[in-house]
Amino acid sequence: MTGAVARAGRRAGRGGRSVLDGLASVGLAVTNLPLLVVSIVVLALAPVPFLGLALVPWTMSLVRMRANLERRRASRTGVLVTCPYHPAPERAVPGGWQRFRWTVTDPATWRDLAWLAPGALVGCGLGLIGVLVPLYGLAGLTLAPVWIWLGTGWYGYGSIWSVDSIVVGLLCVPQGAVILAGGLSVAPWLRRVDAHFARLFLAPTRTAELRLRVTQLTVTRADTVDAQAAELRRIERDLHDGVQARLVSLSMVIGLVDELLDRNPAGARRLLAEARESSGAALVELRHLVRGIHPPVLAERGLGGAVRALAIGLPVEIAVEVDLPGRPDTPVESAAYFAVAETLTNLIRHSRARRGSVILRHAHGILKIVVTDDGAGGADPASGSGLRGIERRLAAFDGTMTLSSPPSGPTVITMELPCVLLSPRTTPSSVMD
Structure with missing residues (x-):
């Protein structure tokens, strides 16, 4: 019973967070249209000397910031949307030709622009549904208590929820609870639908994925080589400072035993006991080292x-x-x-x-x-x-x-x-x- 209550609480918490995400989607969708208008104006001014070189990269960087924010929000719902942009030129400076060319020749730039308008419509629509349905249920759930508190002169929330008696108000409570629970359950699904729609525009194309894959393989190969070199240095250091030192000491003790065996048998036996302890310690260190390589x-x-x-x-x-x-x-x-x-x-x-x-x-x-x-x-x-x-x-x-x-x-x-x-x-x- 306790586990069921905890699971219901977690589902309600996820639904509440999705409702807040839907509200954020509505607010962010409002920013898409001004960005689109500014981008169109700036692109129209691109042929103007110096003005286009400065304004186009700056405006597109704002569009990329908005698109990257949507990619991160989509990834939080479990829909992974990787960043598709070409790497920036090493010597690109603001207002320079290289930066301008890097921006306008990247297909991801135009896909970002193509997403702004439909992304605003879908994000705003789904966000409003995800917010208004739970609010509607919450209004019905609180109708009877508010009616009792305010008195019989209050007739409800306008045409949305109306009440003229305590019986009607009490009947609205279970309806509101069902609608609220349904809205909280549907809100995460709506967020995922919005994330999948954003992925259609903002995810890398097949060509971009191949290019990113080549870049990733180049980086991971370098990381793997560095990691293997570091691991070899660690093993070499552990062998040199640990096992090798003990084996050298063991060899010296055995040499002393060989010298004392005839002259001082008792001393030789003590040294043999030390040699046995040293060999055991070396074996323990070697086992630890092997476990770190392959348990x-x-x-x-x-x-x-x-x-x-x-x-x-x-x-x-x-x-x-x-x-x-x-x-x-x-x-x-x-x-x-x-x-x-x-x-x-x-x-x-x-x-x-x-x-x-x-x-x-x-x-x-x-x-x-x-x-x-x-x-x-x-x-x-x-x-x-x-x-x-x-x-x-x-x-x-x-x-x-x-x-x-x-x-x-x-x-x-x-x-x-x-x-x-x-x-x-x-x-x-x-x-x-």
Whole structure:
């Protein structure tokens, strides 16, 4: 019962936020038409020397700011709309020819302009529906209490809701409650419809997607090379400062034992005991180093078993659901495991969550991982919470990460990795275990 009430409360909260988003859509839609008028006037003045070079890029930057705001609002509803613009020239200066050319030759600029008018109509229309329907229900819900408070001289909210007796007012209460609940339920759906409509104009075209993909691959390749170099330096440093130092010390002790074996057997035995302790410590350090490269539990139990083992040791209740008929290649499996580990670490450190879940599924050649929590939300990849590192780790295998984390929660992180599952296999344990 308590769980049902909590779920109803969360749905009502999401509906209320969607109503506020609808109200914001109405306000933002009003700004589209002035932007469109100013853009048309400025483009008409583009042939004027110097004036067009200065005004056109400045005006288009305002249009891009408005379009990027709509892309972010659409992404918050779960409809991902990536930024499609060409990268700015390195030496483009305000008022210069390069900046003007960069602006007007980008197809995304004209798609932004084409969206302003229909985007205003659709955003305003859907926003008004999402706001007025719950308000109408709220008016009916409060009709009887207000009538009792104001007295019999008050006849309701004009022609919208009218009342002439307490019986009529009480009959309006359940009607208003149903309309209010329906409006709160429909409001998120209306926001998604508005987001999908914006995506038709503001998402990159097929050509732009290919260009962005090439750029992304170039960047991720460089990031992967840098990350691998940093990881190799870390392993080299750990080996040099830890295991190697202990092995050198062990070699020196064995040399001393060889010298004392005939002259001082008791001293030699003490040195052998020290050598045994030193070799044990070196083995422990080497095991820790190997776990950081590829955890033995991952090799033994696979991704699902390793994630379950990881979740058991956390102070927060984590439900793990696994639907993997096979195992990915070892590099993909390792990347997915460390991505989940980093995500759960962020959950413990930053979310203040009481429970969470991890879902692992494979379908249509995609390994999909969904990590959720009931924490405070507000996660931001730019805040340094490790999400950027997860993105880079997944990008090395052509994977993606999407984040939904409104300020009041819940946080939902969806990771997707293209891969083919192999038949279940058993990997022998490490000889050091």
